[in-house]
Structures are given as C-alpha cells and as structure tokens.
Amino acid sequence: MSTRIVEIRQNVLNKNDLLAHQLRDRFTAAGAFTVNLVSSPGSGKTAFLQRTLTELLAQGTRVAALVGDLETDNDARRLAASGAPVRQINTHGRCHLEAEMIESHLAGWDPADFDFLFIENVGNLVCPSSYDLGESLRVVMLSVTEGEDKPLKYPGIFHSADLAVITKHDLAAACELDRAALLTNLEAVCPGRPVLFTSARTGEGFPEWLALLAERRAGRDPGTIAS
Amino acid sequence: MSTRIVEIRQNVLNKNDLLAHQLRDRFTAAGAFTVNLVSSPGSGKTAFLQRTLTELLAQGTRVAALVGDLETDNDARRLAASGAPVRQINTHGRCHLEAEMIESHLAGWDPADFDFLFIENVGNLVCPSSYDLGESLRVVMLSVTEGEDKPLKYPGIFHSADLAVITKHDLAAACELDRAALLTNLEAVCPGRPVLFTSARTGEGFPEWLALLAERRAGRDPGTIAS
Numbered sequence: 001m002s003t004r005i006v007e008i009r010q011n012v013l014n015k016n017d018l019l020a021h022q023l024r025d026r027f028t029a030a031g032a033f034t035v036n037l038v039s040s041p042g043s044g045k046t047a048f049l050q051r052t053l054t055e056l057l058a059q060g061t062r063v064a065a066l067v068g069d070l071e072t073d074n075d076a077r078r079l080a081a082s083g084a085p086v087r088q089i090n091t092h093g094r095c096h097l098e099a100e101m102i103e104s105h106l107a108g109w110d111p112a113d114f115d116f117l118f119i120e121n122v123g124n125l126v127c128p129s130s131y132d133l134g135e136s137l138r139v140v141m142l143s144v145t146e147g148e149d150k151p152l153k154y155p156g157i158f159h160s161a162d163l164a165v166i167t168k169h170d171l172a173a174a175c176e177l178d179r180a181a182l183l184t185n186l187e188a189v190c191p192g193r194p195v196l197f198t199s200a201r202t203g204e205g206f207p208e209w210l211a212l213l214a215e216r217r218a219g220r221d222p223g224t225i226a227s
Numbered sequence: 228m229s230t231r232i233v234e235i236r237q238n239v240l241n242k243n244d245l246l247a248h249q250l251r252d253r254f255t256a257a258g259a260f261t262v263n264l265v266s267s268p269g270s271g272k273t274a275f276l277q278r279t280l281t282e283l284l285a286q287g288t289r290v291a292a293l294v295g296d297l298e299t300d301n302d303a304r305r306l307a308a309s310g311a312p313v314r315q316i317n318t319h320g321r322c323h324l325e326a327e328m329i330e331s332h333l334a335g336w337d338p339a340d341f342d343f344l345f346i347e348n349v350g351n352l353v354c355p356s357s358y359d360l361g362e363s364l365r366v367v368m369l370s371v372t373e374g375e376d377k378p379l380k381y382p383g384i385f386h387s388a389d390l391a392v393i394t395k396h397d398l399a400a401a402c403e404l405d406r407a408a409l410l411t412n413l414e415a416v417c418p419g420r421p422v423l424f425t426s427a428r429t430g431e432g433f434p435e436w437l438a439l440l441a442e443r444r445a446g447r448d449p450g451t452i453a454s
Contacts, residue, residue: 041267042373095353126322145372146269
C-alpha cells in the first residue's frame with residue numbers, strides 16, 4: 001500500500017479507537033459488560049450466541065445483542081428467538097464492524113438495562129482484528145472443522161483476543177481433530193489465554209463459559225481453562 | 228468511508244485491474260489456464276487443491292500453484308508434496324491477494340510450462356472478491372460445515388465466482404446439511420452457475436471437477452452440474 005493509503009487508514013483507525021474508548025467508558029459506567037465475538041464465516045458464532053443468550057436469560061441475567069453481516073437479517077431473527085433484544089447491523093460490503101456502527105445501533109437502548117451486551121462481528125479472520133468496538137472482552141472463535149493451523153495463519157486476530165472458544169466440538173472425531181496441535185498453536189500465538197472447548201448442540205463447555213463471563217464481569221480473571 | 232478513501236480505494240482497484248488484464252493476456256497466450264480459489268479460512272482449499280494437483284499430475288497434466296496466507300508456508304509445503312511447483316505468498320496482514328503479488332511470485336517461471344496455474348487466495352469471504360488476479364476461472368468454495376445461508380450473507384464473493392465447489396461433503400450427514408436450501412441460496416445469488424459437491428477425503432466430485440477444468444480450458448462451457 002502507498003504511504004498515503006496507510007496514513008488515511010491510520011486516521012480511520014484512530015477515529016475508531018477514540019469512539020471505542022468512549023463507548024467502553026459508557027458501557028462500564030452502565031454496568032453492561034460487552035463481548036465482541038470474532039471468527040471465520042460459518043464457525044458457529046450465531047449458534048453459540050443463541051445458546052448463550054438463552055441460558056443467561058434463564059438465569060435471570062439481562063442480555064442484548066448486536067449482530068453484523070454484509071447482508072440479510074437471518075442472524076438477528078435467529079437470535080431474537082431467545083427472547084433477548086437483538087438488532088442487525090448490515091455492513092453492505094464492509095468486511096468488519098466499526099465503533100460508529102455500534103454507537104448508531106444503540107439508539108433508544110439504555111446500556112444500564114443490560115448485564116451483558118454481545119456483539120457478533122462479520123465473519124472474517126483478518127479485518128475485524130483492527131477495529132475496537134468498545135468491548136471489554138474479545139473472543140475469537142474457531143470451529144474444529146477449520147483446521148488446527150489457523151492460529152498460526154491468522155495470528156493478528158488470535159493475538160488480539162482475550163479468549164479462544166473452540167466450537168462444534170461434537171464434530172471433533174468426524175474431523176479427526178488434533179487437540180494437542182491446536183492447543184500448541186494457540187499457545188504460540190496467544191500465550192496464557194483461556195481456551196474453551198464447546199458445542200452449542202450438546203452444551204459442552206457452556207457452564208465454564210457462563211462462569212467465565214460472570215468472573216470477568218465481576219473483574220476477576222479465571223485464568224487458563226483448557227490444557 | 229469518506230469520499231477520499233473511496234477514491235483512493237478505486238485507484239488501487241483500477242491499478243490492480245489493469246495489471247490483472249495484462250496477466251490474463253499473458254496466461255492465455257501461454258496456454259496456462261489460471262484458476263483463483265476463494266473461500267473462508269478452513270473451508271478446505273488446500274486439501275482440495277492438493278488432491279487436484281496430484282490427480283492432474285497423474286494424468287500427465289502440467290500444473291503449478293501459488294498459495295496466499297497472512298503468515299506461514301504451511302500450505303506451500305502441503306501442496307509441494309504433490310510434486311508440483313508451488314510458491315507461497317505471505318501477505319503479512321493483508322486480507323487478500325493482489326495482481327502484483329501474483330506477478331512478482333511468477334519470477335523465473337514460464338507460464339508456457341503449465342497447462343494449469345492454480346492460485347489459492349487468503350481465506351476470506353469478503354475482500355478477495357474485489358481483486359482480479361488475472362484468472363480465467365474463479366471458484367468460490369464452501370464447506371458443508373459452514374451453513375447453507377452463506378451465499379446470502381456474503382453475496383459479493385459468490386456473485387463474482389464462475390463456479391461453486393462445496394467441500395467436505397463426507398461430513399454432510401454429521402452437519403445435517405440441507406442440500407436443497409444450499410442450492411436455493413446459491414441459485415439466488417449466482418443463477419445458472421455450476422455447483423459441484425466434493426470431498427478431498429473420499430474423492431467425491433473430482434472426476435466432474437477435472438472434466439470441468441478440461442472443458443473450460445478447451446473453451447467449452449459444461450453448464451450446470453448439481454441439481
């Protein structure tokens with residue numbers, strides 16, 4: 001890229017970061033713990049979030065979600081089935097969410113009404129890593145069907161995340177998952193960060209996930225989970 | 228995005244398109260039919276390409292491959308096991324391949340030595356759609372594990388492709404694939420284009436794929452395959 005393009009991109013990122021900091025302050029003051037879910041298309045973000053919303057609502061926890069896609073409101077409709085307030089953000093070709101999209105789609109919502117606000121990013125293992133959305137927790141998700149080498153091939157987004165969630169673990173045998181290789185690769189790129197093995201179909205890993213959310217919201221660090 | 232950014236992006240794309248046209252002319256004159264494989268990370272591009280190279284080499288067809296990733300040369304090493312000449316392109320954070328990367332990585336190769344040149348793009352269902360690499364055939368790949376709705380959610384890249392290849396079809400039952408829904412969604416976004424159901428593990432769909440490549444290289448259109 002030319003120097004001029006790099007400079008302009010840097011300005012866009014600086015503007016985004018500034019707004020993201022303001023959003024994070026607003027969420028923190030309101031007590032709304034905000035989680036940004038990033039992954040490839042088809043890693044199972046929506047199924048994972050749908051089960052998360054349903055289980056949190058069943059506990060009496062107040063939750064809401066914003067969901068990004070280039071087109072369609074399929075995911076918002078799927079997530080709204082949980083009973084939580086959900087809004088779709090269509091990026092119309094943009095490959096990531098930005099802080100200003102979050103701000104504009106909060107209109108009419110009071111963050112103080114939510115214990116947790118989940119943001120499901122556009123499916124993309126590259127571009128969303130550069131855009132802070134004001135979240136307090138960034139979760140990178142990877143399905144067992146995608147291959148153990150993905151952390152090494154997309155180090156930026158894995159390194160930017162606070163936590164890795166492995167999805168579709170019920171398919172591990174069918175995909176001949178090499179769990180040790182996956183953990184080694186994750187540890188190489190994001191050392192010491194928690195890894196959760198989950199399945200939205202069977203519920204595996206959800207007790208640990210919900211416990212981690214509660215700990216993080218309370219300001220405690222539950223440390224590494226998988227080994 | 229601001230008008231200024233849109234303008235600069237347009238200049239980058241125009242420059243890319245110009246070089247891509249030159250590359251296509253060069254490939255066509257040399258008889259090297261060039262194929263650009265695009266998909267999400269983890270859809271199985273490398274496994275599919277590895278089997279393709281191996282089967283074509285066994286037929287006595289002359290093949291080569293360029294493979295793009297942000298980091299690592301894992302894929303080049305996997306593909307080189309086929310015996311074909313293979314070069315890795317590391318984009319170091321860039322979310323797509325560009326024509327100038329193709330040109331620079333061809334150095335020392337004579338396209339006239341190849342019947343087919345395969346380019347495996349960076350795993351990303353958004354950004355690669357805007358960058359012509361001088362290919363004669365663009366193939367969008369989607370694994371059965373990713374969900375039937377992906378063509379509707381990422382219409383740009385599906386619309387830009389000449390052909391859709393469904394991968395990991397051996398996992399269709401485990402993933403409860405809704406084949407009719409997938410075909411309906413593909414038809415909505417890229418009407419009339421061929422769809423191939425494949426498995427690099429079992430070899431399903433490869434006879435049809437190799438026949439299609441031969442037909443396209445010969446300048447004939449084999450039409451729709453799946454229904």
